[in-house]
Amino acid sequence: MSEQIALGTSRGRWVLAATALGSGMAFLDGTVVNVALPAMGEELNAGMAGLQWIVNGYMLMLASLVLLSGSLGDRLGRRRVYVIGVIWFAVASMVCTVAPTLEVMIAGRVLQGIGGALLTPGSLAILQTTFRQADRAKAVGSWSGLTSVAAAVGPFVGGSLVDSGSWRLIFLLNVPVAAVTVLVTLRHVPETRDEEAAGRLDINGAILATIGLAGLTFGLISAGERGFGDPAVLTSLAIGVGALAFFVEVERRSSHPMLPPGIFANRRFTGANLVTVAVYGGLGTATFLLVVYLQTVLGYSALWAGASLLPMTALMLALSGYAGGLSDRIGAQLPMTIGPVLMAAGFLLMLRIQPGSGYFDTVLPAVVVLGLGLVATVAPLTATVLSSVADHHAGIASGVNNAVARSAQLMAVAAIPMAAGITGDTYLDAIEFHKGFGRALWISAILCAAGGAIAWFTVGEPKEKPGKTPARVHHHTHCALEAPPYADSRTPSPSSS
The missing domain is CATH 1.20.1250.20 (MFS general substrate transporter like domains)
Structure with a gap:
């Protein structure tokens, strides 16, 4: 020691x-x-x-x-x-x-x-x-x-x-x-x-997860250039799906899996991770396409394009701790339902952005609404993940949720531009990029709205056993735009510190 x-x-x-x-x-x-x-x-x-x-x-x-x-x-x-x-x-x-x-x-x-x-x-x-x-x-x-x-x-x-x-x-x-x-x-x-x-x-599990995600990523990105009928695309997607299926089987049989399948038996934990997939999949558009769009279509400098998302970061810094405390008092279900819906509204507000639009009247309102939705979602989501499992599984639960968020963004960045028709040199053509950007925003809005619906039906408050003290999670200030904050079983709660 x-x-x-x-x-x-x-x-x-x-x-x-x-x-x-x-x-x-x-x-x-x-x-x-x-x-x-x-x-x-x-x-x-x-x-x-x-x-x-x-x-x-x-x-x-x-x-x-x-x-x-x-x-x-x-x-x-x-x-x-x-x-x-x-x-x-x-x-x-x-x-x-x-x-x-x-x-x-x-x-x-x-x-x-x-x-x-x-x-x-x-x-x-x-x-x-x-x-x-x-x-x-x-x-x-x-x-x-x-x-x-x-x-x-x-x-x-x-x-x-x-x-x-x-x-x-x-x-x-x-x-x-x-x-x-x-x-x-x-x-x-x-x-x-x-x-x-x-x-x-679990080296085998890590290798299979890498091959599976890489196969799907390569297939989805290549499909935008070659189409889904291309042999290389089909082969890559098949390898990705096969590797991930094999990964699930290896994890199920392993004595020390990095992703214990049994952890998903808890309905709230599974629901929270499905919300994570939807929300962070949609959020990938804001952190990837929006900054590129502002520079190539609206003519922003790199500095001002990057600073355009700063209000989201500021809101996370200022309000994440408060949002966590609020979810402790009223439960996670309502914030995790309203938050993704607000994020969807933020994406739809971005549809107002046109070539020649000003920042303060079009971009800023959308970014603020998106940021408020993220604030309402992330802290309750993290608390739900940690409180849905036994204390000794808190580390793996948080790690899984963090990895799920990053995997969702990985797939979103691979799939959404292709689905929206943003391929090849399209992003250099202001007119075509604008059309594709609008379609991508609709996809992201639908994903986030689906996340809100999933939360409403799956993230109900657990029924506490008589004499058991409800789990309490320590909510730290953070501005995690790529994934929920990482925590583990050693993270102290207020009741223990």
């Missing part, structure tokens, strides 16, 4: 800094890349499929490996895996910085996804195993706030670098941040591991 550190000490502040720097780097990268997509597409001669792969190469590995990496840290050492993830992310960022072709850029993004999967859950696990019990909730809250700030400043940093220099600088920026993170971590963060961790790592 390693020593327990107090948050208010010098070493405690260094530990907090180390974890916030690494995870903040990943958060920052996630927000700045979308801003740079039009510039990257122009220099690398990328059509819509290329832009989709720049986004999905990263998301693919993150969704496939985030569940496995937590177990890896428990066994090999959380600090060790975290440092490896940070270094891996930095090396991959250098590949992206010097990428001469689209193919090399996609390879760099895939490598970044592996690094992100290693460091994302590791930063939170370090906090929860390093700090003494009384300080853990405050430490996690501080970490959430710091990483949220990184995500919030991302559009300004990325947009400024793209407008004033080169999009390559957004990747180069990760290298010095990673170097400082590694130095601080090795000097100030103690090593921790789970000495009781048993069983083999």
